[in-house]
Amino acid sequence: MLKLTNLAKYFGGVRAVDGLDMQINKGEIFGLIGPNGSGKSTTVNLICGVFPQTAGTIELDNVDLGRLAPHQRIEFGVSRTFQNIRLFGDLTVWQNLWVAWRDAPGHETSWLVNWFGSPADRRHEIQKLLEFSGLGDRADRPASSLSFGEQRRLELARAMASKPKLILLDEPAAGMNSEEVADLRNRILTMKNLGMTVLLVEHVMDLVMSVTDRITVLNFGKPIAEGTPLEIQNNEMVQEAYFGSAKNVEAGN
Amino acid sequence: MSLYVASTLTNVALISFLALSAYLVLVVGEVSFGQQAFFAIGAYVTATVTAIFGGHIILALFLSTIAGGLAALLLAALVIRLSGLYFAIASLCFAELLRLTLLRIRIPLEIDGRSTGMDGPEGFSNIRWIFENDFEVTDFLILTVVCLLALLLLLFYFERTTVMLRARLVGRDSLLAQSLGVRPDHYRMAFIGLSGMVAGFGGALFALFNTHIEPQMFGVMLGVHALAYTVIGGLGAPLGPLIGVGIDIGLLESIRALSEYRMIAFGGLVAVLLIIFPQGLLSPRAVNRLWGRIRRRDV
Numbered sequence: 001m002l003k004l005t006n007l008a009k010y011f012g013g014v015r016a017v018d019g020l021d022m023q024i025n026k027g028e029i030f031g032l033i034g035p036n037g038s039g040k041s042t043t044v045n046l047i048c049g050v051f052p053q054t055a056g057t058i059e060l061d062n063v064d065l066g067r068l069a070p071h072q073r074i075e076f077g078v079s080r081t082f083q084n085i086r087l088f089g090d091l092t093v094w095q096n097l098w099v100a101w102r103d104a105p106g107h108e109t110s111w112l113v114n115w116f117g118s119p120a121d122r123r124h125e126i127q128k129l130l131e132f133s134g135l136g137d138r139a140d141r142p143a144s145s146l147s148f149g150e151q152r153r154l155e156l157a158r159a160m161a162s163k164p165k166l167i168l169l170d171e172p173a174a175g176m177n178s179e180e181v182a183d184l185r186n187r188i189l190t191m192k193n194l195g196m197t198v199l200l201v202e203h204v205m206d207l208v209m210s211v212t213d214r215i216t217v218l219n220f221g222k223p224i225a226e227g228t229p230l231e232i233q234n235n236e237m238v239q240e241a242y243f244g245s246a247k248n249v250e251a252g253n
Numbered sequence: 254m255s256l257y258v259a260s261t262l263t264n265v266a267l268i269s270f271l272a273l274s275a276y277l278v279l280v281v282g283e284v285s286f287g288q289q290a291f292f293a294i295g296a297y298v299t300a301t302v303t304a305i306f307g308g309h310i311i312l313a314l315f316l317s318t319i320a321g322g323l324a325a326l327l328l329a330a331l332v333i334r335l336s337g338l339y340f341a342i343a344s345l346c347f348a349e350l351l352r353l354t355l356l357r358i359r360i361p362l363e364i365d366g367r368s369t370g371m372d373g374p375e376g377f378s379n380i381r382w383i384f385e386n387d388f389e390v391t392d393f394l395i396l397t398v399v400c401l402l403a404l405l406l407l408l409f410y411f412e413r414t415t416v417m418l419r420a421r422l423v424g425r426d427s428l429l430a431q432s433l434g435v436r437p438d439h440y441r442m443a444f445i446g447l448s449g450m451v452a453g454f455g456g457a458l459f460a461l462f463n464t465h466i467e468p469q470m471f472g473v474m475l476g477v478h479a480l481a482y483t484v485i486g487g488l489g490a491p492l493g494p495l496i497g498v499g500i501d502i503g504l505l506e507s508i509r510a511l512s513e514y515r516m517i518a519f520g521g522l523v524a525v526l527l528i529i530f531p532q533g534l535l536s537p538r539a540v541n542r543l544w545g546r547i548r549r550r551d552v
């Protein structure tokens with residue numbers, strides 16, 4: 001479904017992403033992990049078109065995404081959350097979802113209704129999305145007044161409001177307690193059941209290992225391993241990249 | 254109502270159009286120091302249509318609105334790739350360029366034994382519409398206020414639509430807007446165009462009311478004021494800029510003793526207000542708090 005070929009992004013001398021090949025199949029939950037600064041967020045930003053790639057291609061179902069403007073990519077079903085929560089704090093929870101809403105392909109309402117109206121079926125579906133996210137009683141609160149965990153849930157709901165085929169989650173579990181992470185795990189699995197393909201960038205290993213089908217490990221912008229969670233856990237290079245220094249210290253002792 | 258009060262109120266209403274036009278630009282996250290240009294264009298178009306061609310006021314207002322909108326779209330198209338400071342500077346240059354051009358154009362005609370039409374620094378005199386139609390100052394006040402209320406109603410309605418929500422999104426966080434499939438360029442163009450229309454319309458009424466206009470009336474300070482009104486009034490609702498206008502003209506004008514120090518008083522007031530209300534009096538947050546319950550399910 002999503003195919004990255006030899007993808008690269010340099011910021012001046014910094015090679016944030018450096019020759020990444022990755023293929024995500026339809027319906028998969030795909031993990032992208034790696035140490036801090038290894039280029040995970042940059043990869044997500046490249047897929048969304050926040051900045052152009054230095055080299056390589058990004059294809060989604062044989063469409064060359066890399067050539068499209070960021071706002072066009074969402075029409076091809078790409079949606080995301082941000083590592084640092086990015087909400088429209090002045091607006092209510094409801095309005096945050098409303099602006100992100102897109103009709104399912106083939107069921108578009110006319111632009112007039114879209115812009116000036118307030119169709120009942122859309123209201124109904126947003127209400128369902130709110131309940132799915134456990135924000136049912138927060139609809140009329142300004143987004144900035146929500147707790148951290150609620151804001152994360154709102155981000156996730158907003159990403160789903162555009163009915164994406166592919167959803168990119170950039171560290172959705174950051175700062176969550178174990179109960180919230182368990183909650184998140186269920187939501188991600190539900191998204192998979194709803195037919196979405198998920199790219200999960202995450203540091204919380206329990207979550208990644210228990211929810212993903214396959215994983216790619218990045219280090220200094222390069223992929224150093226790919227495989228199932230089990231294979232990755234037992235991969236020496238990965239352990240080196242993550243725990244290398246710790247092990248050396250241990251060995252030294 | 255005394256003549257003085259009526260004409261002050263008319264000025265408040267006229268300047269409100271300019272303030273609202275600056276507001277529309279600020280909504281999409283741009284700062285314009287050049288709204289007075291579209292105000293001037295509206296004024297000169299209406300002056301020409303009524304005083305030289307004897308055109309109907311409806312036609313004059315219509316053409317002024319269109320001309321203001323087109324000029325704004327032209328500016329937007331030229332500089333839409335610039336943003337932030339660069340857009341602010343470009344808008345300022347545009348307005349000054351227009352003013353300097355107006356100072357150069359001298360094509361006065363003799364109508365009814367009086368010089369009429371653009372005459373450089375001497376301005377455009379003999380805009381006789383209100384005399385020919387027996388408009389008293391209070392009549393014109395009513396006309397202006399009715400137009401302003403109509404515009405406000407339109408904006409209040411607009412405020413509740415998805416277009417406006419998305420425009421605000423562009424203004425607040427255009428990266429986020431893009432990731433939600435909103436195209437910032439389009440919204441910026443559209444809103445800058447709309448702002449030109451509003452300013453053009455206001456300028457048209459301004460010309461009719463003043464019966465004489467000259468390029469110096471449309472200097473930088475006019476644009477700065479228009480912007481300041483929204484900044485102190487707040488970006489949350491169209492009432493914000495109007496409160497700003499009210500504070501400046503209503504309050505400061507009434508304290509006549511201040512007249513010599515008017516600009517200093519206004520500058521000081523802006524500074525103090527911004528320290529207390531950094532987001533303006535009617536900030537988006539304050540507005541949402543006030544209206545949150547009412548807005549509820551409609552968008």
Ligand SMILES: Nc1ncnc2c1ncn2[C@@H]1O[C@H](COP(=O)(O)OP(=O)(O)OP(=O)(O)O)[C@@H](O)[C@H]1O
Pocket residue numbers: 011014015016034035036037038039040041042043083
């Ligand atoms: N816009 C930018 N301009 C310049 N350098 C950048 C930019 N974005 C990222 N970088 C650099 O690229 C490298 C990769 O950053 P990236 O954010 O992709 O890492 P990450 O894997 O997401 O890390 P983390 O786990 O901390 O989120 C870092 O060295 C970072 O400093």
Ligand SMILES: [Mg+2]
Pocket residue numbers: 040041042083170
């Ligand atoms: Mg990151």
